[in-house]
Amino acid sequence: xxxxxxxxxxxxxxxxxxxxxxxxxxxxxxxxxxxxxxxxxxxxxxxxxxxxxxxxxxxxxxxxxxxxxxxxxxxxxxxxxxxxxxxxxxxxxxxxxxxxxxxxxxxxxxxxxxxxxxxxxxxxxxxxxxxxxxxxxxxxxxxxxxxxxxxxxxxxxxxxxxxxxxxxxxxxxxxxxxxxxxxxxxxxxxxxxxxxxxxxxxxxxxxxxxxxxxxxxxxxxxxxxxxxxxxxxxxxxxxxxxxxxxxxxxxxxxxxxxxxxxxxxxxxxxxxxxxxxxxxxxxxxxxxxxxxxxxxxxxxxxxxxxxx
Amino acid sequence: xxxxxxxxxxxxxxxxxxxxxxxxxxxxxxxxxxxxxxxxxxxxxxxxxxxxxxxxxxxxxxxxxxxxxxxxxxxxxxxxxxxxxxxxxxxxxxxxxxxxxxxxxxxxxxxxxxxxxxxxxxxxxxxxxxxxxxxxxxxxxxxxxxxxxxxxxxxxxxxxxxxxxxxxxxxxxxxxxxxxxxxxxxxxxxxxxxxxxxxxxxxxxxxxxxxxxxxxxxxxxxxxxxxxxxxxxxxxxxxxxxxxxxxxxxxxxxxxxxxxxxxxxxxxxxxxxxxxxxxxxxxxxxxxxxxxxxxxxxxxxxxxxxxxxxxxxxxxxxxxxxxxxxxxxxxxxxxxxxxxxxxxxxxxxxxxxxxxxxxxxxxxxxxxxxxxxxxxxxxxxxxxxxxxxxxxxxxxxxxxxxxxxxxxxxxxxxxxxxxxxxxxxxxxxxxxxxxxxxxxxxxxxxxxxxxxxxxxxxxxxxxxxxxxxxxxxxxxxxxxxxxxxxxxxxxxxxxxxxxxxxxxxxxxxxxxxxxxxxxxxxxxxxxxxxxxxxxxx
Numbered sequence: 001x002x003x004x005x006x007x008x009x010x011x012x013x014x015x016x017x018x019x020x021x022x023x024x025x026x027x028x029x030x031x032x033x034x035x036x037x038x039x040x041x042x043x044x045x046x047x048x049x050x051x052x053x054x055x056x057x058x059x060x061x062x063x064x065x066x067x068x069x070x071x072x073x074x075x076x077x078x079x080x081x082x083x084x085x086x087x088x089x090x091x092x093x094x095x096x097x098x099x100x101x102x103x104x105x106x107x108x109x110x111x112x113x114x115x116x117x118x119x120x121x122x123x124x125x126x127x128x129x130x131x132x133x134x135x136x137x138x139x140x141x142x143x144x145x146x147x148x149x150x151x152x153x154x155x156x157x158x159x160x161x162x163x164x165x166x167x168x169x170x171x172x173x174x175x176x177x178x179x180x181x182x183x184x185x186x187x188x189x190x191x192x193x194x195x196x197x198x199x200x201x202x203x204x205x206x207x208x209x210x211x212x213x214x215x216x217x218x219x220x221x222x223x224x225x226x227x228x229x230x231x232x233x234x235x236x237x238x239x240x241x242x243x244x245x246x247x248x249x250x251x252x253x254x255x256x257x258x259x260x261x262x263x264x265x266x267x268x269x270x271x272x273x274x275x276x277x278x279x280x281x282x283x284x285x286x287x288x289x290x291x292x293x294x295x296x297x298x299x300x301x302x303x304x305x306x307x308x
Numbered sequence: 309x310x311x312x313x314x315x316x317x318x319x320x321x322x323x324x325x326x327x328x329x330x331x332x333x334x335x336x337x338x339x340x341x342x343x344x345x346x347x348x349x350x351x352x353x354x355x356x357x358x359x360x361x362x363x364x365x366x367x368x369x370x371x372x373x374x375x376x377x378x379x380x381x382x383x384x385x386x387x388x389x390x391x392x393x394x395x396x397x398x399x400x401x402x403x404x405x406x407x408x409x410x411x412x413x414x415x416x417x418x419x420x421x422x423x424x425x426x427x428x429x430x431x432x433x434x435x436x437x438x439x440x441x442x443x444x445x446x447x448x449x450x451x452x453x454x455x456x457x458x459x460x461x462x463x464x465x466x467x468x469x470x471x472x473x474x475x476x477x478x479x480x481x482x483x484x485x486x487x488x489x490x491x492x493x494x495x496x497x498x499x500x501x502x503x504x505x506x507x508x509x510x511x512x513x514x515x516x517x518x519x520x521x522x523x524x525x526x527x528x529x530x531x532x533x534x535x536x537x538x539x540x541x542x543x544x545x546x547x548x549x550x551x552x553x554x555x556x557x558x559x560x561x562x563x564x565x566x567x568x569x570x571x572x573x574x575x576x577x578x579x580x581x582x583x584x585x586x587x588x589x590x591x592x593x594x595x596x597x598x599x600x601x602x603x604x605x606x607x608x609x610x611x612x613x614x615x616x617x618x619x620x621x622x623x624x625x626x627x628x629x630x631x632x633x634x635x636x637x638x639x640x641x642x643x644x645x646x647x648x649x650x651x652x653x654x655x656x657x658x659x660x661x662x663x664x665x666x667x668x669x670x671x672x673x674x675x676x677x678x679x680x681x682x683x684x685x686x687x688x689x690x691x692x693x694x695x696x697x698x699x700x701x702x703x704x705x706x707x708x709x710x711x712x713x714x715x716x717x718x719x720x721x722x723x724x725x726x727x728x729x730x731x732x733x734x735x736x737x738x739x740x741x742x743x744x745x746x747x748x749x750x751x752x753x754x755x756x757x758x759x760x761x762x763x764x765x766x767x768x769x770x771x772x773x774x775x776x777x778x779x780x781x782x783x784x785x786x787x788x789x790x791x792x793x794x795x796x797x798x799x800x801x802x803x804x805x806x807x808x809x810x811x812x813x814x815x816x817x818x819x820x821x822x823x824x825x826x827x828x829x830x831x832x833x834x835x836x837x838x839x840x841x842x843x844x845x
Contacts, residue, residue, distance in 0.1 A: 034643040041649040044634060046655045047708070054678060055667045066676040111649045113401035120397035129394075139405070140827070142413050143769050145798055146820040149813045150415040151408070153424070161367050162360070179408020182401045183803045184762075211393060212342045240660045242772050243798075247806055258662045262776060265666055272669060291658035294649070298716075 064274030080278040089104050092279055094253050095260040100286065102170055102256060106177040107235040111227050113181040117191035119184045119215055123198060133190075140183040144176070145243045151176055152247045168250040176248070177238055185230045192226035193219070228297045236287055257283045354380060369841055379403065413824075420817035423573050426810050428582040432569075435587040436801060438549040439575070440529050441522060441559065447532065450544040454496045457511055457518060457539050458503035464514075466523050466534060467505075467544060469497045482532070483524040511539035549583075595818035604788025608800075609819070611784075613826070615699070616796040620767040623706045624760055631714025632708060632752075637746070639722050650715075657712035665776035668705045672777075692778050695793040696769045702794050706773055710763070722748070745828045761834050768827065769798045789815070797823045 026034075058069035062079030084092045120126075143149070152167075155176075159166020166172055196219065204214045220227070242258040249255045255263075261283065265276050266268060291298070357380040366371040383403075386395045422428075458477070465479040467490065475497040478484035490497035499505045507780040511518060523535035524544065550559040558567040558575045567575035567583050574586025579804035593613035599605055634653070638646050656664065671678040672691040680687050691701045725748055733743045774780060780795035780803060789812075790803045796820065 037637050037640060037643050038636070040637050041646075045649060045652040048656050048712070051667050051671065051708070052655055054671060055663075066670055066673055067681070068679050069670070070676070070678050113404065116397045117401045124392040124394045124397075127494065130396075139409050139413070141410070142414070143765075143828070144409065144802065144823050145769060145771060146823055147412040147416045148802065149413040149817050149820065150419055152805075153419065154412060154415060161363055161369060162373075174403065176408050178404045178475060179412075180405075182405050183409075186401075188672075210342070215397075220464045228712075234348075236660070240662045240772065242662055242775070243802060249533065258660075262662065262666065265669075266779075272377065276666070280667065284659050284663060287660050288655075292654075295654065296652075299581045 001202070006069045055280055058274050059277035059281045061277075064277075065271055066273045069273050069277070080274040081282070083275050084278050084282070087275075088148045090264050091253055092260070092282075094228045095255055096283070098170065098249075098254060099257040099283070102174055102177075102245075103235045103239040106174050106238045107231045109178045110175070110181040110185060110234040111231045112186040113178065114189050114230060115220065115223070115227060116215075117182050119194050119219060121190050122193035123201065135185060136183050144180050148243050148247060153246060155248060167248060168254060170249070170254060173245060173248045176244055178242070179199065181234075184274065185234065188230055189223065189226050192223055196222050226299050228294055232290060232294050232298060235290070239287060309814065321323070326675055337790055346387060350384060374630070388508060395408060416817045416820050419813055419823050420595055421433055421590055421592060422588055422814050423586075423594070424588050424813040424817075425487060426812070428573050428586050428588050428814075430585070430587055432587040435574075435585050436551055436558075437529075438585055439549055439583060441533075444522065444533060444535075444545040445548055446535075447544045447546055449656045453534060453542040453544075455534075455540055455542045456496075456498050456534055457506040457536075458500060459506055459510075460503045464518060464521060465503065465535070466521070466542065467497050467500055467503075467697050468523075468534065469495070478523040478534075480523065482523050496566045496697050506539075513537070535579045540702075591814065595814045596822075598815065599818055599822065602788065605815075608784055608787040608789060608791045610795055612791055612795050612800050616768060616792070619699075619706075619796055620770075622815050623710060623767040623770070625766050626703060626707045627710035627714045627763070628718070628756075630711040631716075634711070634715045635718040635722055637748075639719060653715060654712045656708055657716075661709060662772045662776055665705065665708055666772050668701075668708070669777050672701055698778050698782060698794050701775065701779060705772070705777055706767070709773065710767075715761075717759055718752065721752050724755065725751050761831075765827065765831070768796070770796070771798045771802065775802070 054069070056071065057072045058064060059080055060078070061071075061074070062077040062083075063070050064080070068074075100163050122128060132291065140201070155167045155169075155172055157166075158172070159168070163169070164171065171190075199213050200222070202216060204218055239256070240258050241256075242262065244264075245256050246259045249259060252260065257279075261279055262274065264272070264279070309474075314578075321386070357376055361373055362374050364370075364376065369500050383399060386392050386399055443791045456467040458465045458467050463479060465477055465482075467483075468476050468478070468484060470476065471514040473495060474486055475488070475490045476486045477500060487500060490503060491499040506514075509541070518539055519535070519537060522535045523542075524533050525531045527542065530547070530550055534542040535545050536542040548561050550561055551557075552559065556569045559565070560567070565577050565581075567581075570576050571587040572582075572586075573591075575583040594679045598610055638649060669692065674680060674693060676687055677691070680689055691696055692698050692785075726775050729747055729751075730743055733747055738746075739824065774794055774796050778792070778794045780799050781792040782794075783790070783792040787799070790808050791800050795803070800820045801816045801823070804819065805811055805813055
């Protein structure tokens with residue numbers, strides 16, 4: 001078996017990859033080889049992009065309802081975007097700021113706490129390491145949303161003593177999110193930390209660097225790609241988190257986009273459709289930009305996680 | 309991305325001398341900046357802890373105060389002692405984990421054994437108090453008590469001149485006490501040393517707060533309370549309920565019915581009528597027994613569980629099948645502009661999930677939605693309101709949401725399968741389908757199996773999609789709890805606990821515990837199968 005594969009390899013190295021470098025192919029051949037792939041590609045692109053085009057077109061239809069949204073791109077007007085910011089009952093700007101703030105702080109905290117733990121699990125050997133890793137995996141089986149009742153009651157108990165971190169407090173919500181910082185994230189990072197050779201640490205140690213300096217100035221830089229992936233995934237996760245945010249944040253001024261926009265649509269579903277659409281388009285921009293910007297890392301991180 | 313081979317430091321067995329040398333080297337290497345940051349950080353933590361202690365001791369929460377002391381001491385000990393390196397790196401994450409994952413998990417377990425919920429929120433003393441307060445009526449021939457509203461340190465007190473001329477002071481939950489050093493104006497007391505008398509403007513500004521205060525006349529709540537409608541005169545209010553503390557019973561003076569504490573967490577009359585609010589009690593396995601035996605709950609619980617499994621399984625299957633199909637279609641080097649297709653097809657994954665569900669809910673609207681009005685030319689297909697169509701719609705929208713992820717990971721995994729294998733099989737005479745079926749797919753499944761499991765777990769709890777697309781509906785009207793045809797377990801927990809007038813935290817927590825047992829069971833079995841734990845060794 002091994003010999004065959006080796007033969008194949010040398011074979012492949014000699015001859016150029018098949019079918020590349022045939023500039024003039026007959027249409028029939030083109031259709032058979034790649035034409036049908038393009039047909040599927042076009043169909044799937046429409047399927048994937050249509051709802052997004054629909055919501056964008058709806059947002060440009062001022063004062064539009066669900067019905068008027070059906071005539072795609074019949075008007076171009078940014079009135080809904082202006083309206084969005086002039087509704088005292090639905091403080092969209094505040095929701096937007098809150099979402100960025102809560103998502104940003106939570107994801108930074110998650111990355112930091114996760115990286116600390118992954119470093120310890122990857123580089124140190126201590127009593128309870130294996131049990132610790134297994135416990136993390138087990139605790140993760142019980143997602144935080146399932147404990148939403150307990151979280152609500154815990155925070156309502158806290159708010160009688162420390163209103164600053166109890167119910168209706170964004171700091172409290174961030175702390176709840178940080179409770180899930182270890183777990184899956186630590187696993188992703190742990191795998192990546194293991195790929196950084198520990199000879200680098202040892203070399204630095206010989207040069208006189210302490211553990212803190214090694215961690216902060218050397219290791220964190222080497223594992224930057226996985227930090228970006230975990231940070232992004234946790235940012236996306238917290239910005240669209242609804243369950244816990246909806247029970248913790250009570251004042252409209254303190255809510256996030258997920259909670260605010262949901263209540264906005266569920267109250268007056270079809271009437272304010274274009275304003276909702278405008279809100280949705282704006283809300284999607286930061287996440288989608290980040291996502292497309294960091295796409296390479298994400299794909300790498302996901303596949304690294306899978307093929308590892 | 310670094311592609312250096314995986315290296316495991318392996319078990320490090322250091323001699324005592326080597327350990328000492330490491331410690332000395334570490335101490336010498338830690339720059340003054342790091343030490344300064346460490347001291348600053350610990351200073352902040354300790355300052356917060358001391359502040360917390362003051363507040364906790366003042367509110368007499370001894371248990372929590374003890375925990376705060378213990379954790380603070382532990383943190384200081386970890387960071388000030390030499391060594392303990394793993395603990396230094398693990399402590400911050402573990403503290404959050406302990407409070408907001410492990411503690412709440414155990415707390416859920418506890419709540420599942422109580423009757424916590426609407427009408428059962430608090431202690432028995434609170435319930436008695438609020439019952440007596442809520443049933444107050446003004447005594448018809450109440451004398452007029454002349455009143456001055458006083459304030460001290462933000463707390464309101466009533467300075468009352470009783471009809472017989474004696475002067476007393478009291479406040480919320482502080483019965484009237486006679487004073488004899490009040491400043492008089494005519495025969496009415498208007499001030500007291502140490503207190504500020506509120507003027508007319510102040511009273512106007514805080515009228516609703518002042519009107520809500522009721523001051524007990526004596527230590528016995530049955531003697532009645534003083535309340536003021538205007539801030540200048542008070543009247544006697546008595547409760548239509550009569551609380552007998554020794555017997556633990558409530559008697560309704562008007563109807564003469566006696567309600568007694570029979571251990572169900574509320575005062576109950578002989579014919580089973582309850583006075584609400586009641587209070588929280590431990591009910592043992594009651595919630596679990598209800599979940600499994602009460603037909604109006606057991607039926608929905610079973611159908612929701614079945615649907616949750618079907619939904620999670622079908623979601624993984626459909627998205628994986630479509631994603632894999634597309635990965636194979638586009639994994640052909642001859643095809644041009646693959647990059648652009650890929651970017652467009654990733655868009656649903658990049659669009660925030662809760663928004664997609666809401667947008668689709670609009671497009672699938674029965675009367676005005678795009679699909680019915682434009683694509684189907686005015687048909688009124690009940691996409692989200694018919695039981696089976698709603699289930700199909702949920703799966704369809706989830707396919708839209710989920711196929712890009714599967715497309716990405718299967719593309720990655722396909723490219724990681726060495727090209728030589730395909731060529732070898734071709735040489736051996738295998739057809740493309742056979743190559744895929746017997747060579748590529750098994751290899752692919754090995755590498756993506758952990759992702760399929762985590763995708764299953766994600767969809768098992770895919771709250772946002774269900775709640776925002778169909779809100780769990782169409783509602784099952786025969787059920788004893790608020791559930792519908794597309795509700796999955798997690799959305800059922802949320803609705804039982806937080807939606808509607810009747811909240812049942814105890815039952816919701818019992819459901820959560822049942823789900824946990826299910827999920828943990830499945831996870832253990834599947835992880836054994838994939839043996840993904842091997843790498844932990």
